[in-house]
Amino acid sequence: MSPAGAYNPRVLAHFATPAHAGDLSQRYPVESKGEARESASGCRVVLVAGSDGRVFREVRFRVFGCPHLVAAAEEWCRHAQGRCVGAKDARPAVAELMASLEVPVEKTGRILVLEDAWQALLKTIDREPNRAGHDQR
Amino acid sequence: MTLRTDSEDAVYLDHAATTPPDPEVVAAMQSVLGPGGSFANPSSIHVAGRRSRALSEHARAAIARMLNVDPVCIVFTSGATESNNLAIIGAARQRAHSGRHLITMRTEHKAVIDTFAALEREGWPVTWLAPEPDGLLATGTLEAALREDTQLVSVMHVNNETGVVQDIAAIGGLCRSRGILFHCDAAQSAGKLPLDLAELPVDLLSLTAHKFHGPQGVGALYLADRPDVHIAPLMHGGGQERRLRPGTLAMHQVTGFGTAATLARERMHEDLTHYRRLNDRLWRGLSNLPGMHRNGNPATAFPGILNVSADDVEGESLLLALEPLCVASGSACNSQTGESSYVLRAMGRDDRLAQSAIRFSFGRATLIDDIDFAIDRYRRAIGHLRAIAPPAAA
Numbered sequence: 006m007s008p009a010g011a012y013n014p015r016v017l018a019h020f021a022t023p024a025h026a027g028d029l030s031q032r033y034p035v036e037s038k039g040e041a042r043e044s045a046s047g048c049r050v051v052l053v054a055g056s057d058g059r060v061f062r063e064v065r066f067r068v069f070g071c072p073h074l075v076a077a078a079e080e081w082c083r084h085a086q087g088r089c090v091g092a093k094d095a096r097p098a099v100a101e102l103m104a105s106l107e108v109p110v111e112k113t114g115r116i117l118v119l120e121d122a123w124q125a126l127l128k129t130i131d132r133e134p135n136r137a138g139h140d141q142r
Numbered sequence: 143m144t145l146r147t148d149s150e151d152a153v154y155l156d157h158a159a160t161t162p163p164d165p166e167v168v169a170a171m172q173s174v175l176g177p178g179g180s181f182a183n184p185s186s187i188h189v190a191g192r193r194s195r196a197l198s199e200h201a202r203a204a205i206a207r208m209l210n211v212d213p214v215c216i217v218f219t220s221g222a223t224e225s226n227n228l229a230i231i232g233a234a235r236q237r238a239h240s241g242r243h244l245i246t247m248r249t250e251h252k253a254v255i256d257t258f259a260a261l262e263r264e265g266w267p268v269t270w271l272a273p274e275p276d277g278l279l280a281t282g283t284l285e286a287a288l289r290e291d292t293q294l295v296s297v298m299h300v301n302n303e304t305g306v307v308q309d310i311a312a313i314g315g316l317c318r319s320r321g322i323l324f325h326c327d328a329a330q331s332a333g334k335l336p337l338d339l340a341e342l343p344v345d346l347l348s349l350t351a352h353k354f355h356g357p358q359g360v361g362a363l364y365l366a367d368r369p370d371v372h373i374a375p376l377m378h379g380g381g382q383e384r385r386l387r388p389g390t391l392a393m394h395q396v397t398g399f400g401t402a403a404t405l406a407r408e409r410m411h412e413d414l415t416h417y418r419r420l421n422d423r424l425w426r427g428l429s430n431l432p433g434m435h436r437n438g439n440p441a442t443a444f445p446g447i448l449n450v451s452a453d454d455v456e457g458e459s460l461l462l463a464l465e466p467l468c469v470a471s472g473s474a475c476n477s478q479t480g481e482s483s484y485v486l487r488a489m490g491r492d493d494r495l496a497q498s499a500i501r502f503s504f505g506r507a508t509l510i511d512d513i514d515f516a517i518d519r520y521r522r523a524i525g526h527l528r529a530i531a532p533p534a535a536a
Binding site: 012017020023026027040047048049050051066067068069070071072075 | 454456458459462463493494497529530531532533
């Protein structure tokens with residue numbers, strides 16, 4: 006199977022054009038950042054979010070990882086953007102995310118790095134408002 | 143060379159995995175399979191069988207000429223994997239009465255590693271030698287590992303991932319001076335590099351046709367024509383191939399193999415010059431990217447393979463970003479193991495560099511345009527992946 010044949014069309018599309026990859030495009034009243042990594046695969050995820058204190062106005066990611074993780078991060082940011090800060094549905098369900106992208110089950114640990122990064126991001130909202138990813142690179 | 147795929151033209155730079163059969167090879171095989179072809183069993187004594195026999199011996203002679211040996215030394219097999227199994231297990235069993243210690247390298251192909259591992263599980267003591275950082279085996283390392291009961295040493299000629307060329311003359315010489323059999327997996331070098339087995343101290347050598355523009359599914363094991371070079375068969379059922387590999391010869395494959403060997407012998411110098419030109423151009427086009435590493439010593443590597451790693455790039459994503467370039471990855475992230483290249487790790491590369499490794503390998507029909515396409519694709523892919531990656535220190 007060719008490399009492209011190993012992924013579903015959504016993974017290929019997100020991998021080719023990860024619209025939410027990068028840094029926040031502007032400053033926000035509340036900016037937050039979370040990062041996590043998995044030692045087994047070496048993958049790393051950084052999530053940054055800008056909000057007005059109530060709604061995530063912009064969510065961005067940076068990923069070192071496989072195409073499935075890149076696509077999952079893209080979906081995560083798309084889902085979270087526009088949702089209320091603190092709302093339970095601000096984050097996508099990992100199982101549904103994996104199913105929709107047809108992520109192999111052995112990659113579950115990598116996808117969960119997104120969850121870890123998101124939790125880390127949420128913790129910074131109260132602790133360190135107004136700091137995030139403008140100056141990451 | 144360009145291949146048509148479902149979606150777009152693919153550029154094939156994975157000739158270390160397999161090569162397209164040369165058109166002359168295809169024609170020779172078709173002549174055997176077609177009307178009036180030589181379908182008869184070459185073991186049959188009737189006229190049709192004798193005709194097949196003449197063809198198979200013609201092919202055997204062509205392979206023997208390529209290696210500068212007597213045709214009687216060539217045993218047809220299904221490929222290098224079978225040849226490796228036959229040589230290693232056959233030699234170990236044949237010589238078990240006088241000792242059981244075996245030696246090989248950690249950077250061998252899986253066809254050798256797994257065969258030795260199987261023997262190890264059966265109780266054979268195996269020493270696994272590590273290479274130097276440049277991939278080469280130091281003869282001092284081998285010498286220190288030799289024991290009174292060592293029966294077999296197996297070291298590949300050209301590494302399938304890095305192109306590193308081992309000094310088989312020195313390794314074989316050391317083994318011969320101690321009365322130890324030396325087996326060499328030459329799957330990546332036979333038909334591509336000069337191999338004069340009349341001169342080289344090699345007792346057993348594995349080769350396969352499809353690595354040098356012959357057909358898949360056929361290979362050979364060379365056994366030196368000396369009284370002490372005996373191996374036990376793995377299969378039983380007939381007297382073919384010196385009773386070492388029973389079964390009816392596949393006439394079309396053997397014929398294609400012989401034709402590929404003849405072409406390889408005629409074109410080897412030209413092919414090598416071509417590979418050097420392609421290799422130099424590709425490395426020139428990639429080496430000025432930040433964080434690039436060449437795996438293996440270019441001074442001693444086979445020019446048909448270029449293996450590179452890049453800092454801060456994930457291997458599986460790199461392979462996808464390189465599409466429609468057909469290359470091999472040092473990452474096995476699509477497999478369930480998730481392991482990076484064991485060859486590169488044995489050479490001292492860390493996991494992150496090993497998993498980002500890409501092997502480019504060239505063939506007779508590879509064009510300069512293919513190399514320029516590969517350079518462009520690789521540079522774009524690296525740029526794309528680094529643009530979405532977290533800072534290295536994150």
